[in-house]
Amino acid sequence: MKQETKIMKAVELFAGAGGLAMGVSLAGFESLAVVEWDKWACDTIRENQRRDYPLVRDWPLWNGDVRDFDWSAISECVDLVAGGPPCQPFSMGGRHKAFGDKRDMFPATVDIVRCLCPKAFIIENVKGLTRSSFSNYFQYILLQLEFPEIARRGNETWLDHLKRLQGVKTSGGGHLQGLTYHVIPTLVNAADYGVPQKRERVFLVGFRSDLGVEWSFPRPTHSLDALLVSQWITGDYWERHEIAKRNRPDIPARLEKRVARLASCLFPPGEKPWRTVRDALWDLPDPRLCTPDNFMNHHFQDGARAYPGHTGSPLDLPAKTLKAGDHGVPGGENMMVRDDGGVRYFTVRESARLQTFPDGYIFHGSWTEIMRQLGNAVPVALARIVAASVAEQLAETAIRARMLEQRRERIKA
Incomplete structure (x- = not known):
């Protein structure tokens, strides 16, 4: 008798314009909640829902703070929690306050994992999270995700909580009863996975310990x-x-x-060759020479100029890391260097291509707001690769568990 295929369920946190969530959807997960606080990013998703864009059509979008969402209202089993907490506390260009920054949403992420008990999670953030000055806090994040039920006490500092978690870890905490996770942190360059952009990010992927999963990050393809x-x-x-x-x-x-x-x-x-800016944009016309209505979000932005320390991306390499900004991005990351040596800003559509968003997906808001959405996004193609690997592992684990149960039933019979 043919068994019914179970659709895996996911919850997306800090969804932004939807890069990571789209990758999760492409990997076969069905969204139970898509949560984002920024109005403009939510408007982008809503506009694409209004246009009946397939990947986001049925997303249950909620515009608000993840800490205000009623997570207890989700009654279904959650297979995956995915999200990229705000990167500004750890960004190379930020104030580097980490735990002292009110935008640090890792504590809220751990609370949600504790509440939902997902089979797995995918958390993405900037490379700066792994810098030596944040080493203690990075370890603190990993230990909280490994032992989410060992919560911080009311009068406990994060350093005291870290020491308590370290004590649990060194005393064999992996054998604790209750909710624990096997966490695999990996620093990756998106260019190594076919994204036309040199974008280094850290992924924290965890599987619930009771599943007995042995997983490693997908191997580079480019x-x-x-x-x-x-x-x-x-x-x-x-x-x-x-x-x-x-x-x-x-x-x-x-x-x-x-x-x-x-x-x-x-x-x-x-491996395959890194994809370059030229590879990604070859079929898009120069925005100065075409009618913008023929290509969605493909409008020319004037005013780009190069100077020492502020140079654009060469056409024949992957782009520099797109950042959340427009004219004020310090390294010129949102500009291209043309064949004649001149520079111009990437259009929104070109930036979306570099982040591997599909051409049919449009962005809502001013130039500044859209570039913020794109600069904060997870490349869709990379998100799909990671989420598909997690989905495959969860599916194999479910099959093994079902076969073991059937064997036990036959023995009993």
């Missing part, structure tokens, strides 16, 4: 070496973009030795 081979050894990259030899740039001096080493290798890189 590499810089493979891109260099395609550009400077085989020339496939330039031929694909129909760029004649006379128009090709010279090998950057800093890469000459690396290219020479690759040319002498007997075995080429096994």
